[in-house]
Amino acid sequence: SEMVAAMAAGHIEAWLQAQVSAADRAVVGAEALVRWNDPETGLRRPDQFLPLAEEVDMIEVIDDFVRDDAMATIREIRETTGQSLRLGLNVNSKLLRRPDTAERLLSQTLTHRLEPGMLDLEVLETIAVDSENSADVLETLDALSQLGFNIQLDDFGTGRASLSSLRDLKVDCIKIDRSFVTDIDTNKELQIFTNALIKLGHSLDIEVLAEGVERAEEADWLQERGCQYFQGYYFAKPLPKAE
Ligand code: C2E
Ligand code: CA
Numbered sequence: 001s002e003m004v005a006a007m008a009a010g011h012i013e014a015w016l017q018a019q020v021s022a023a024d025r026a027v028v029g030a031e032a033l034v035r036w037n038d039p040e041t042g043l044r045r046p047d048q049f050l051p052l053a054e055e056v057d058m059i060e061v062i063d064d065f066v067r068d069d070a071m072a073t074i075r076e077i078r079e080t081t082g083q084s085l086r087l088g089l090n091v092n093s094k095l096l097r098r099p100d101t102a103e104r105l106l107s108q109t110l111t112h113r114l115e116p117g118m119l120d121l122e123v124l125e126t127i128a129v130d131s132e133n134s135a136d137v138l139e140t141l142d143a144l145s146q147l148g149f150n151i152q153l154d155d156f157g158t159g160r161a162s163l164s165s166l167r168d169l170k171v172d173c174i175k176i177d178r179s180f181v182t183d184i185d186t187n188k189e190l191q192i193f194t195n196a197l198i199k200l201g202h203s204l205d206i207e208v209l210a211e212g213v214e215r216a217e218e219a220d221w222l223q224e225r226g227c228q229y230f231q232g233y234y235f236a237k238p239l240p241k242a243e
Helices: 002-009 046-055 059-081 093-097 101-111 125-130 134-146 162-168 188-203 216-224
Strands: 012-021 027-038 042-044 086-090 119-124 150-156 173-176 207-210
Touching: 002 012, 002 027, 002 046, 002 059, 012 059, 027 046, 027 059, 027 119, 046 059, 059 086, 059 093, 059 101, 086 150, 093 134, 101 119, 101 134, 119 125, 125 150, 134 150, 173 188, 188 207, 188 216, 207 216
Parallel strands: 027 086, 086 119, 119 150, 150 173, 173 207
Antiparallel strands: 012 027, 027 042
């Protein structure tokens, strides 16, 4: 009930974290990350309320709101600066099991006068592959892809299913998990694996984004190996709309 009240009071917000191009370090997009800004207890991060939201069947309402909020911001940025940013949206597993999801997301996107090609749907490989109704999920992802939405595999490398998800889905981009990025410039053992992940992306003609970049040296190492996009505290933390 607190969550319902927070939604109604406008305390649930979509924050945005910049994504930059490796080549010139210019901002090309942003990922929407939900925050619960409680005036009494302060800021709540997704890990503190999304698991409960899933349990009480509120995750879809929250995500729907996050999409509207973030799409409105991207549209406003385009109208005031002329710059078209891409928008990364985290997709929950329930959404992908609904038969009308592709249609609904398209209509939501067009309502905000954005194009599906600007949207990156971030899917955990565990959702895509381990899911009980995985045939439905694969169908929905296929339909979304045909409509022009970009499919990104989130937390790539951690899901035990990396290769089969790349084989079974039409993936446009992999987001290499932070655990393959932290201290990559000095950790020789890690370098072997991260290098292999980047090469895997290249050989399948899939774009590669590195998450959780916190230092310049990490970014430089990754750029030299051909990673095309970065996201992480080194460039920007997730920020509220106004910032
Ligand atoms: P994720 O999709 O892997 O998102 C990246 C997380 O890493 C975010 O945590 C972000 O704040 C954090 N991060 C980004 N750069 C850095 C860095 O350089 N260093 C470190 N240490 N952390 C960094 P956050 O915002 O707490 O989100 C946690 C998870 O909650 C997300 O992981 C995502 O799976 C989920 N989530 C967030 N917002 C939403 C949402 O609106 N809907 C759904 N369904 N899930 C969401
Ligand atoms: Ca994500």
